[in-house]
Amino acid sequence: MKPTLILINPWIYDFAAYDLWSKPLGLLHLAGWLRGRGFDIHLIDCLDVHHPGMPGNSSLTPPKRRLYGTGKFWREVVLKPSPLQNIPRPYSRYGLLPEVFEQELRKIRNPSAILITSLMTYWYPGVRKAVNLAKRVHPGVPVILGGIYARLCRDHALMSSGADSVVYGHGAASLLAALDENGIHIPATLPDVGRLTYPAFDLLTRIDYVCVMTSLGCPYRCQYCASHFLQPNLIRREPDEVLEEIVFWHKEFAVRDFALYDDAFLVESGNHAGLLLESLARLDLDLRFHTPNALHVREITGEIARLMHGTGFQTIRLGLETSDISLHGDLDNKLSKGDFERAMHNLLKAGFDTKEIGAYILTGLPGQTVDSVVETINFVGANGAIPYLSEYSPIPHTPMWEKALASSKYDLASEPLFHNNTLLPCWDESKKRDLPMVKRLVSQIREKYR
Ligand code: SF4
Structure with a gap:
């Protein structure tokens, strides 16, 4: 009999959460990979909006779903953890009711190990709850924690998650070592795992x-x-291999909506994204693509914009961050004067509508002024795109971390709950008081383009 692994995507605990093509891609990748190596995999997705055990429960309102698979999660308001007591907003657990999660755990007999992933550092209460319940239902079964929180806040995760092992190294080797430490060995590589590893x-x-x-x-x-x-080297897959995966999901599962999770999809597009888009254009499939992780503004040439439009890109998000070019020199060097205007010109000329193009604007950076955010919002609107505020969350191991520590009144170093972007942890109270005005300005521009 194949050894069984339970893989868990835990709850979100936050002031707000929205399913903007949010899936635990790393965990699903791992599931496919481990399945291809002979494990029996049981996935429990705490953020499953379609779970059959949920609609019958009348204590919660079913989540509203919107276009292209996006929408709300199941949500239950819960008590705030003590560090967040003074924040005057409801705090919720997003996802399945804990009793539904427990029932799922009980369905699985004799698992060899339980693997839990993690994402935002300040969502760790969801991780801790998943670990606790998993240990209660399956006492003695090793619980292994991985994912972004585990890697960014290793010491915190070791101390407070309750997991038996925390995987904080890079790549599959770290997970295999953790499995090995817990006495679990890869059963066998199946002769032709092929698509099973998607x-x-x-x-x-x-x-x-x-x-x-x-x-x-x-x-x-x-x-x-x-x-x-998190990923020190840029590694690109062969465009043909990506194409094959997209066609597989479309043909076998009738999937039309695809969200690109790349950090740098368009960089050096001549030998990567451009080739993929050209192949997609030749196949002329009825697909829709979305880019929630943002595209590099300076890479949007006329040809790339035309290919994106021709292959069904519907949701374009641009990583503008700020219209202050001198600030870009300090922050990221990813934009020069005129790049945004040129990208917008190319996108609109290719046939995209303003409603389809959004620009992310970083808000709440250490030292950033409210005026700079307002100017950027107006700049985005004037160039025919929709502004999206992207509230800054301080992240350990980033170059800005020390500056964030110095500028925040919160103890960011010892309490990840304070990394929550809702707090705007690196802005003082006078700047935070202007946030409603900033949000109104964004709404006015959205109204104009609706
Ligand atoms: S924010 Fe900067 S470093 Fe991070 S993925 Fe985007 S371009 Fe790359």
Whole structure:
């Protein structure tokens, strides 16, 4: 009999959360990979909006779903953890009711190990709850924690997650070592694992969309971003291999919506994204692509914009961050004067509508003024795009971390709950008081383009 592993995507605990093509791609990738190596995999996705055990429960309102597979999660307001007591907003657990999660755990007999992933550092209460319940239902079974929180806040995760092992190294070797330490060995590599090794979206209750990564890592070193720490090298997949994966999900599971999770999809597009888009254009499939992780503004040439429009890109998000070019020199070096205007010109000329183009604007950086954010919002609106505020969350191991520590009144170093971007932890109270005005300005521009 095959050894069994339970893989868990834990709850989100936050003031707000939204399913903007949010799937645990790393965990699903791992599920496909381990399945291809002879394990029996049981996935429990705490953020499953379609779980059959949920609609019958009248204590919660069913989540509203929106276009292209996006929408709200199940949500229950819960008590705030003590460090967040003074924040005057409701705090919620997003996802399945704990009793539904427990029932799922009980369905699985004699697992060899339980693997739990993690994402935002300040969502660790969801990790801790998943670990606790997993240990209660399956006492004695090793619980192994991995993912982004585990890697960024290793000491915190070791101390407070309750997991037996915390995987904080890079790549599959670290996980294999943790499995090995717990006496679990890879059963065998199946003779032709082929498609079984795609991220295991087929283990979800329903596939609303598929997330795809055509590359890992990013050549930029933006001060506020942990991409380089998490994935030091840029690794690109062969465009034909990516194409095959997209066609597989479309043909076998009728998937039309694909979210690109790359950090640097368009960088050096001549030998990567451009080739993929040309092949997609030739196949002329009825697909829609979305870029929630943002595209590099300076890479949007007329040809790339035309190919993106021709292959069904519907949601374009641009990593603008600020219209202050001198600030870009300090922050990220990813934009020069005129790049944004040129990208917008190319996108609109290719046939995209303003409603489809959004620009992320970083808000709440250490030392950033409210005026600079307001100017950027107006700049985005004047160039025919929709502004999206992206509130800054301080991240350990980023170049900006020390500056964040120095500028925040919160103890960011010892309490990851304070990394929550809702707190705008690196802005003082006078700047925070202007946030409603800033949000109104964003709404006015959105109204104008609706
Ligand atoms: S370009 Fe984007 S992914 Fe790359 S380092 Fe900067 S913010 Fe991170």
